[in-house]
Amino acid sequence: MPLTATEAAAVARAGASPMLERTLAWSAVNSGTGNLAGLATVADMLADAFSALPGAITLVDPAPAERVTVDGRVEPIAHGRHLVLRVRPDAAVRMLFTGHMDTVYPLDHPFQTITELPDGRLNGPGVADMKGGLATMLAALEAVEASPVAADFGYDVLINSDEETGSFSSSALIAEMARSKVAALTYEPALADGGLAGARAGTGNFSLVVRGKSAHAGRNPDDGRNAIVAAAALALRLKAVHGPGLSVNPARIDGGGPNNVVPDLAILRVNFRPAFAADVARAHTLLDEAVAAVAAEHDVAIAVHGSFNRPPKPIDPGAQKLFSLVRTTGADLGIPIVWNTTGGVCDGNNIAACGVPVVDTMGPRGGAIHSPQEFLIPDSLAERAGLSAVTILRILEGGLS
Known part of the structure; x- marks a missing residue:
């Protein structure tokens, strides 16, 4: 279908938006999730750029x-x-537009x-994930604001500072801002x-x-209760349930001490990737059973900290309508759109x-994100x-009715 005059103008x-210049400026400032000073600088830069849009900008405390x-202590985390x-x-009609200002590269990371590159791609921290995405979002919103239908366009923009570590300090804000939106x-x-x-x-x-x-590892080892061995047994038990619908990755064990001491503390870090809501419930049950069994077998106490902070995202009928609209729009613009199921x-x-x-992948094309090879395709x-x-x-x- 040919574009309308309003669409072509948009x-x-x-x-014509200065997206590349904005991307370069924002990417030049380190904004690793833990770099609060860098995040504050980028937040101010973004607030200045997004002030080109109508509405009120606020910087919300995490x-x-x-x-x-x-x-083994539980301590607060500071976020931007x-x-x-x-x-x-x-x-x-109201929509939600989201992005994040943080990157995975801390201030002491060598990739700064x-x-x-010789083929025209840009290699840099956050150029694709997602300073380029923020520039793309702003350009699209500016274009729609200049259209004849802008007066009917209601929307919220959220750019959080902690997406790369799980959005723990912004998840409630995401849920609040998603309320009553026709699409995001x-x-x-x-x-x-x-x-x-x-x-x-x-x-x-x-x-x-x-x-x-x-x-004492030599005098009376049997009087001890080895936390490292128990954590390893827990890791093996959890890994054994890995399979279709539920990926389980025991990632790290902290703890232990001198070789001549039976260790009394260990912390097992584990990641679950459930495909569907039923798999979340199954994971909770498996985790509870594994913890109870290992605690009894090894005579240790096990405290569970954490949560399923990102629910599975299946393609329901509402999402299918939006996906179809994006695919049709892409075809009208000469942009082939394909979809990929992902564990990310x-x-x-x-x-x-x-x-x-x-x-949730409306940003520019790029790749090798979360690595020093991260790149953006400027075109x-x-x-x-x-x-x-x-x-x-x-x-x-x-278009979604």
Whole structure:
């Protein structure tokens, strides 16, 4: 179907946005999840850029979050503030747009610079995941704001500071902002070949604190209760339930001490990836059974910390309508759209759990994210901004009804 005059104008305006310049400027500032100063700097830069849109911008304090230390203590985690923009809250049709300002690269990580590769790609920390995505989002919104239908367009923007570590300090905010939205777009990067994420598994991260009893390893070892051995037994028992529908990854054991002391403390870190809601319930049962069995067998105490922080994201009928709209829009723009089921997770999982249809890879094409080889394909900035702009316009025209 040919584009309307309004759609064509929005594509042209989105493509003329200074997306590359914004991406380079934002990526030049380290904003690893734990770098609060860097996050504050980027948040101010984003607030300045997104002030081109109508509505009120606020920087929201993070909700409390905690972690288990290597010595078994539970301590609070500090996070950066989250950027929130609300536009026309009384509009009949309202959407949610989300992204994150944090990256996986801390301040002391060696990957800190942006390099143009011989084939034109940009290699740099966060260029694809997701400073380029934020630039794409802003360009699309600016283009729609310049259209004749802008007065009917209500939306919220959320850019959080902790997505890369699970959105623990922003999950309640995501749920609150998803309420009553007809659809959501999230700007994780598309694959280099243009593929988008479809169904996603969920995820749960747990720290299992095992407390035994110390003893001399030579004089009276049998008086001790070896926490390391118990944690290893727990890891093996949990790994044994790995299979279709539920991936289980025991990732790390902290604890132990001198070779001549029976260790009385160990912390097992384990990740679950359930494919469906039923698999979450199954994982809870398996975890409870494994903890009880190992605690009894090894005469240790085991405390469970953690949760399933990203629910599975299946393709329900509402999501299918949105996916079909994006695919049709892509075809009209000459952009082939394919979907890939993935075990990766993002804030799209949380949004979908609120019953809101979401496509969560609307950012530019890129790859090798979470590694020093991360790259962005610059030409895809305009391509994906146009895709978003036309998708938004068609939703406003009733494309999901």
